Amino acid sequence: MYPRYYALRRLNPYRGVVQVVDVGEASAHSYDGLTWHLRADDGYGWVRPSGVWIEGEGLKLGQAKDQADILAALEARPALPFPLADQVELWLLNKETGLPLALLGAERPSLHVPRKIEPDWHPFVLSYTGFRSATLTERDAGNRFAGTPHRDTLSRIVNQAARPHPAAQWFLRSAGGAGEGLEGLRLEPGWQGRSLPVEAFPELMVGETWNSRLERSVINDYHLWLAPLLLLLPRLTDTTRERLELAASTRPAWLLRVHRLLPKVLDSERLKAALVAARLEAALADGEPDFFTN
Numbered sequence: 001m002y003p004r005y006y007a008l009r010r011l012n013p014y015r016g017v018v019q020v021v022d023v024g025e026a027s028a029h030s031y032d033g034l035t036w037h038l039r040a041d042d043g044y045g046w047v048r049p050s051g052v053w054i055e056g057e058g059l060k061l062g063q064a065k066d067q068a069d070i071l072a073a074l075e076a077r078p079a080l081p082f083p084l085a086d087q088v089e090l091w092l093l094n095k096e097t098g099l100p101l102a103l104l105g106a107e108r109p110s111l112h113v114p115r116k117i118e119p120d121w122h123p124f125v126l127s128y129t130g131f132r133s134a135t136l137t138e139r140d141a142g143n144r145f146a147g148t149p150h151r152d153t154l155s156r157i158v159n160q161a162a163r164p165h166p167a168a169q170w171f172l173r174s175a176g177g178a179g180e181g182l183e184g185l186r187l188e189p190g191w192q193g194r195s196l197p198v199e200a201f202p203e204l205m206v207g208e209t210w211n212s213r214l215e216r217s218v219i220n221d222y223h224l225w226l227a228p229l230l231l232l233l234p235r236l237t238d239t240t241r242e243r244l245e246l247a248a249s250t251r252p253a254w255l256l257r258v259h260r261l262l263p264k265v266l267d268s269e270r271l272k273a274a275l276v277a278a279r280l281e282a283a284l285a286d287g288e289p290d291f292f293t294n
Contacts, residue, residue, distance in 0.1 A: 033260030
């Protein structure tokens, strides 16, 4: 049964994929495949931080005593990235079509239980204000009254498509990507138990089909902004991966942070060039890690 090696998406907002090594009473997780944060049961029912292990350096914080199992599991771990284990997904539904619009959450099937659903999609953590949409920048050029953060405009576009009374639904995704409808919030009769093909689910967390050119462009700007993190998703077409790889090369600091977790690379030379640029511009990454660890 143990050790277990798997990955989980960090959702609502999406902040990449965390790798997990689980040995039962202790675990380790990593956002970048290099630094692993250890946690263990303290014997009183609480799981607490117990150390930091770094690839190539070993245990840097904490005591090796009583952590033999997790340290051995880290040393013997398979190649990264680990397979995603969160096949049960919670989707905000499009008000017009009733189909998945934006991914709100995901969890392992063995841990899924019905619970209260908060049907609001968040593009970024509240502390992150760096997002800039090229579309909105062009639209607002010369308008001295344009002051709404682009993050808020993006959030309004997506959430408005589900309102005024948003519905959300859990789906169990198959290996091929099809989804079986489970319970949810404000579901129409017949939706629980429905089966949707893989094409019904947005490839990049948020649907890219919109009624207006402005909406489509802003969503595209969001996806390009998050390109290094979206490249961590294993189920991408080569066409989409190519688009994201091109965009990721313009965000080298983020790409440097997560490149060890890429499941596939189409253009290895382009990746190498971006990583070189990231190392040369490392000072520009000050403040960025909070986006990944919050």
